[in-house]
Amino acid sequence: MTRPAGLIAALDTADIAQAAAWAAAVARSCGMVKLGLEFFLANGPAGVRAVGARNLFLDLKLHDIPNTVAGAVRSVLALAPRLLTLHGAGGAAMLRAARAAAETAGAQRPALLAVTVLTSLDDAALAAAGVPGGTAAQVVRLAHMAMASGADGLVCAPTEVAALRAALGPAPLLVVPGIRPQGAAADDQARTLSARQAAQAGADWLVVGRPITQAADPAAAAAALAAEIAG
Numbered sequence: 295m296t297r298p299a300g301l302i303a304a305l306d307t308a309d310i311a312q313a314a315a316w317a318a319a320v321a322r323s324c325g326m327v328k329l330g331l332e333f334f335l336a337n338g339p340a341g342v343r344a345v346g347a348r349n350l351f352l353d354l355k356l357h358d359i360p361n362t363v364a365g366a367v368r369s370v371l372a373l374a375p376r377l378l379t380l381h382g383a384g385g386a387a388m389l390r391a392a393r394a395a396a397e398t399a400g401a402q403r404p405a406l407l408a409v410t411v412l413t414s415l416d417d418a419a420l421a422a423a424g425v426p427g428g429t430a431a432q433v434v435r436l437a438h439m440a441m442a443s444g445a446d447g448l449v450c451a452p453t454e455v456a457a458l459r460a461a462l463g464p465a466p467l468l469v470v471p472g473i474r475p476q477g478a479a480a481d482d483q484a485r486t487l488s489a490r491q492a493a494q495a496g497a498d499w500l501v502v503g504r505p506i507t508q509a510a511d512p513a514a515a516a517a518a519l520a521a522e523i524a525g
Contacts, residue, residue, distance in 0.1 A: 299493040300325035301520050302351055303512075304471070304503030308336035314345045316507055323516035326351045326376060328501055342373050350375045351469075351501075355409055357381035360391035367395035375404045377469065377499075379449055382408035382436035386443040393444030405467055408440030409449040413472035430454060434461050441466055447498070452487035455495035464496075471501040473519075489522045 303320040305313040305327050317327045329342055330353040342350070352375035356363045363380065370378065380392050389408060396403040410433040411420065417428040425432055433454045438461070440448060447467025450458060455468055473489050489500050502519055509515035 299489075299497050299523050300499045301489075301516065301523060302326040302328050302469070302499050302501045303506050303516060304328040304330065304353075304501050305345070305507065306330060306332055306503050307507070308332050310337055310341050310344050313341075316512055317345055317347050319513040320506060320516040323513070323520040325349060326499070328353050328503075331355070339370070339373055351377040351499075352404070353377075353379045355379045355381055356392065357384045358388070360388045363388050364391040364395040367392050368398060371396070371399045371403070374402060377407055378404040379407045379409055380445075382410050382440040382445070382448070386439055389440055389443035389445055405446040406444065407447045407449050407467065407469055408436065408445040410436045410440075410454070411451070413451045430457060434458065437462060437466070452492035452495065452497065452500075455492060455497050459496040467499070468497050469499045469501060470497040471503075473500045473502045473505075489519050490525065493523045 301324045303316065303324040305316050307313050313329065313333060326349040327347045328351040329345065333341060334354060350373065352370060352373065356366050357380065363384065380389060392406055396406055411429050415429065420429055420432060433450055434457060437448050437458055441462060447469060448458065449469050449471065451472045452470045455470060458466065458468060470492050473492055492500055500523065506512050506515045
């Protein structure tokens with residue numbers, strides 16, 4: 295049975311006005327918008343506030359020693375993101391420190407997502423970095439560790455959703471980039487599926503950037519993806 299999945303528009307730009315325009319255009323079809331490193335490093339917290347997104351996925355992929363990551367988490371709590379990313383490869387102590395810092399926000403704390411293996415990487419790229427065994431095995435290893443260390447969910451490629459559901463059950467929030475409409479270019483994504491396929495596999499949120507933001511009509515592109523997810 296298909297899990298109900300939501301759509302997140304990735305607003306990958308450094309331009310505040312452009313991000314705000316995209317956020318307004320997709321608001322009817324997307325349950326959240328994502329702002330990432332490109333935007334945050336150019337504009338900081340003030341830029342995030344200027345976009346004015348009420349349902350924010352802050353994709354900073356924090357990865358540092360535990361004390362530094364804890365401080366970074368505390369620093370972004372004022373922005374009230376619903377989702378916040380950290381690299382699972384930062385280790386258990388880092389993830390536990392991030393969770394403790396997030397808890398200071400009480401009931402309004404963001405859900406912490408551990409990034410497993412970036413969707414731009416494949417088995418050969420991991421092997422070149424000294425990680426044997428392929429992407430599928432590394433994703434499951436990091437997922438088990440992250441969930442045991444305080445993460446609320448995971449960022450994974452759509453091709454790994456079914457394996458993670460089999461390994462970890464329904465508890466993890468699975469947020470999935472690497473979504474491409476049928477016939478669209480893969481760009482720099484190595485492990486992709488369509489929105490419908492990812493939803494059927496058990497994803498909770500599907501993150502889509504360029505197929506929406508580079509479309510002639512971003513609102514129509516987002517609506518089409520939402521309809522594809524709904525079936």
